[in-house]
Amino acid sequence: MSRDEPVEVKHYIQHRYPREINFCALCGGAMTSRIVLPDRRRQRVCSRCGYVAFLSPKLVAGCLVVENGRVLLLLRRAVEPQLGRWTFPGGYVDLGESPAQAAARETLEEVGMDVRVENLLGLYWSEPRPPTVVAVYLAAPTDKPPRTSEEASEVAYFAPELIPWKEIAFRTTRAALRDWTAARQAARTNF
Ligand SMILES: [Zn+2]
Structure with a gap:
């Protein structure tokens, strides 16, 4: 396979x-399980060069x-995992960019909207495969309407009472939507 071929x-x-x-x-040395100072927690350590792989959730x-x-914007996922279910736009934080x-x-990328990112709604944690922490921001739309993409087969605004709870993609999506x-x-109630 050519190295320019996308995977x-x-x-x-x-x-x-x-x-x-x-x-x-x-x-490329073999990793072993070792107790590491100063907190004496077990980590994966390279038996050759001593590199400690501090494992942490993906952000x-x-x-x-x-x-x-x-109303809030949800997209129907056009890709695995959780294909066909609803979530909000999001993805892995790359090195060199802020959350x-x-x-x-x-x-x-996912819905074609330039948004104004506002407050952090919360951090949501999910254990399974791979362990993930999701930083969920509130954002305001600017002029362009949302559109579908390779990653979103449908996009729509939902009032709170119309959120499709039975078709929500991830536990973290559900928790963030509940908080909102x-x-x-x-x-x-306060008004
Ligand atoms: Zn090494």
Whole structure:
């Protein structure tokens, strides 16, 4: 295969992280389980060069695009995992960009919208394969309407009472949407 040929992400391979890190990313030496100072926690350590692989969750960032404080944008996933289910735009934070930048970039890529990223709604954690922390930002739409893409087969705004709870993609999506609807409810009650 040519190195310029794009590759598809094979999720069954990605799911092997972090359990199956067998070789050092720096020198190719065998990784072993060792107690590491100063906190004496067990980590994977290279038996050849001593590189410690501090394993941590993958960071994902996404936007809850809210129009006029009333409806929020969801997309129907056109890719695995959770193909066909609804979530908000988001994806992995790349090295060199802030979580807020990543959230805005993913929103532009997935639904074609330039958004104004506002407050952090919350951090949502999910254990399974690979372990993930999702930073969810509230964002306001600018002039361009949302569109579908290779990653989104459908996009739509939902009022809180019309959120398709049975077709939500991820546990973290559900938790963020719950927090948003609860906050809206609280704001309404306080007025
Ligand atoms: Zn090494």
